[in-house]
Amino acid sequence: MNPEWAAALGQAVREVFENLCFMLPSHPRLSLPPEAPSLSRVILAVDFSGAGRGTLHLTLPDSMIAPVASAMLGEDGPLELSEQYDAVCELANIVCGNVLPLIAGERAVFDLASPRVIATMSADLGEVFDASARVLLDDGLVAASISLAGADGREWGNQSDARAAGAA
Amino acid sequence: MSLRILVVDDSPVMRKMVIRVLGMSGLPIESVHEACQGREALEVLARETGINLGLFDVNMPILNGEELVIQIRAEPKTAALPVVMVSTEGSVERIERLKKLGAAFIRKPFGPEALLDAIISATGAA
Numbered sequence: 001m002n003p004e005w006a007a008a009l010g011q012a013v014r015e016v017f018e019n020l021c022f023m024l025p026s027h028p029r030l031s032l033p034p035e036a037p038s039l040s041r042v043i044l045a046v047d048f049s050g051a052g053r054g055t056l057h058l059t060l061p062d063s064m065i066a067p068v069a070s071a072m073l074g075e076d077g078p079l080e081l082s083e084q085y086d087a088v089c090e091l092a093n094i095v096c097g098n099v100l101p102l103i104a105g106e107r108a109v110f111d112l113a114s115p116r117v118i119a120t121m122s123a124d125l126g127e128v129f130d131a132s133a134r135v136l137l138d139d140g141l142v143a144a145s146i147s148l149a150g151a152d153g154r155e156w157g158n159q160s161d162a163r164a165a166g167a168a
Numbered sequence: 169m170s171l172r173i174l175v176v177d178d179s180p181v182m183r184k185m186v187i188r189v190l191g192m193s194g195l196p197i198e199s200v201h202e203a204c205q206g207r208e209a210l211e212v213l214a215r216e217t218g219i220n221l222g223l224f225d226v227n228m229p230i231l232n233g234e235e236l237v238i239q240i241r242a243e244p245k246t247a248a249l250p251v252v253m254v255s256t257e258g259s260v261e262r263i264e265r266l267k268k269l270g271a272a273f274i275r276k277p278f279g280p281e282a283l284l285d286a287i288i289s290a291t292g293a294a
Contacts, residue, residue: 020277073181074188086181093179094276097256109259112227114178 005131008102009144013058013135016095017142021071026136042085043118044092048100051108052156054148056096057118057129060088061140068139089115095144103131103148104156130156170198172218176209176236177225177254182276186223186254192280195287206231210239213246221287224271226255226262237269250290252283 017023040062047055060068069079069087079087092115100110132145148156173190177183183202190197201216203209205228213219222240226233233253240246251271255262258275266273272290274282 016277019279069181073184083181086179090179090181090185094256097258097276100257101259106260109261110257112257 002103002131005103005146005148006133008099009131009146010133010135012095012099012102013133013142013144016091016098017068017135017137020091020094021068023068023071023137023139026138042088044089044115045118046092046096046115047113048096048110049113050110050151052104052110052148052150053153054130054146056092056099056146057144058088058092058095059143064140064142085117089117096146099144099146100148103146169220170196171221172199172201172216173197173221173223174201174203174209174212174216174219175223176203176206176228176233178204178228179225180204182225182254186283189278189280189283190223193284193287194280195284205229206233206236206239209236213240213243213249220250221291222249222251224251224253226253226257226266234265234269237266237271241269250287250292252286252290254278 014025018025041059042062042065044058045055046058065084065088066079068091069084070076072087072091073079073083093112096112100108104110129145129147132143134141134143150156175183175186177186187200190200201212201219203212206224207230209222209224210231224233224236231239233255237251237253240249240251253266253271253273254276255273256276258273263273272286274286
């Protein structure tokens with residue numbers, strides 16, 4: 001686990017939810033509640049390539065999908081389910097686009113694939129990915145994780161093109 | 169001057185969000201046209217007259233935002249079209265490439281003020 005990447009992930013999640021959905025973090029001194037295993041969640045994945053390659057995952061409770069979509073689109077009435085999922089996919093895309101410069105440097109160019117909805121999660125994010133973060137918002141607990149390797153498959157920062165990509 | 173705007177993004181939700189923020193910006197908007205990728209945008213530009221601002225996503229299928237701007241600059245009818253590129257991914261290198269194409273850049277998420285600044289930058293209006 002990379003603590004700097006985890007902090008960047010948390011920052012990106014907080015900023016995107018605040019600016020796009022007007023959803024604020026709960027009191028910073030409030031400790032994170034344990035995740036309820038029975039809570040139904042949606043998991044979104046955004047694959048990226050370019051200066052490096054990897055995947056960002058964003059996990060949020062099903063109960064947040066409708067309010068997130070309504071807030072993003074500024075609509076009070078009910079939205080079609082497909083529109084709700086399009087909105088949270090776009091949210092994951094924006095989180096990914098905002099966190100990559102924070103961890104890979106401002107000069108690294110990435111191409112983001114279309115976000116996908118994953119039905120189930122088979123492993124603990126913290127064990128599988130390079131960094132993960134959880135952000136408690138007033139509307140629910142959001143988790144994000146990221147894996148990032150160099151374009152040549154080596155560890156990020158050790159790859160042959162790291163200097164050219166702008167990695168620290 | 170009233171704006172006739174072309175919004176190009178492969179995400180219908182993102183197009184809706186951009187149009188919503190445009191509405192909040194206070195700009196005089198006459199009409200908003202939409203396209204879901206660059207090829208369709210070129211068709212709209214060929215068909216419609218008077219479009220005087222483009223808001224384009226960067227990552228799109230078939231013809232992406234950068235390729236779209238290159239084709240627009242090569243066509244005399246649209247060569248001078250003010251363009252704002254809208255993207256989630258804002259590396260310095262990409263922004264520099266877009267500036268060389270004469271496009272302004274704004275990174276998602278953005279509010280009305282940031283969009284207004286980017287449009288002023290693209291149109292050269294004070």
